[in-house]
Amino acid sequence: MDNILKIGTHSFQSRLMVGTGKYKDFEETKSAISVSGAEVVTVALRRTNMGQNKDEPNLLDFIDPKTWTILPNTAGCFNAEDAVRTCQLSRELLDGKAFVKLEVLGEKKNLFPHMSQTIEAARILIDDGFEVLVYCSDDPIFCQELDDMGCAAVMPLASPIGSGLGIINPYNIEIILENSSKPIIVDAGVGTASDAAIAMELGCDGILMNTAIAHAKNPVLMAEAMKEAVLSGRKAFLAGRMPKRETASPSSPTTNLIE
């Protein structure tokens, strides 16, 4: 069974990638991420608190970059220039690792991607040697363009970031999958385990989620549910589902009935 997910120069066993935002504390973050089985973990970059005390914990003290593949994002960037700058800083922070989640947003309410700025940033980053996993709208033409220009993975949204609405346009995702030569990873909008399973059953190569786990009542249990949903959805995709039919089809023999 094809269980290896290849993204650029990286290979992963797990098809679930998780964020580190919105958890109660770093202990909970680490517990949930450990249980999820994810190997790729996203982080954001922000100004350091000045005047912090010496023992103040840092996220990367809990999520060790030797254990997990850290995927820094460009969340909060609304233009290509800021996103490129953030990626360059993250490369310096992570000892030259140039594996990034590009995310350029168009507006603050729905957090939809700003696609022209996303494409501009992707081009600059690819030329600069970055492996770019790109958050984007679920538009098949934009996804194709990002694929063609050399992004390492294309990550269309299922629905708006943090909305938990699930895949609102599975037909678009199917079209994107048909045309892709790179991994397609649904990023954002997954709300619960069935959403993750549906994405994987459609044939997506992976899923990136944060809020669905972090804002569950029991994040650690939800992390386990998501791990199993991604595995189940993947297996169902590989197994090939039965065709849907509009009428019933008996499962038991219709002959030799006892009369």
Added chain:
Amino acid sequence: MQPKLSITLNGESTTLPSDKLQDLLDSLNLQNKRYAVEINREIIPKSKHSSYQLSDNDRIEIVEAVGGG
């Protein structure tokens, strides 16, 4: 001690007694932490921190990884 330099650190104006970047970093309790430094929009690689001289009006950004999705 007379302040030597006026700089902007993560968006806040401040004065520093020394023009050595390393002295500033040491004063911020960042030991053993992962961070990246940018001065006037240019990244200063770790290997250059100890020799880097700050100038008046430098705009310094020090960033770290935080939770995000």
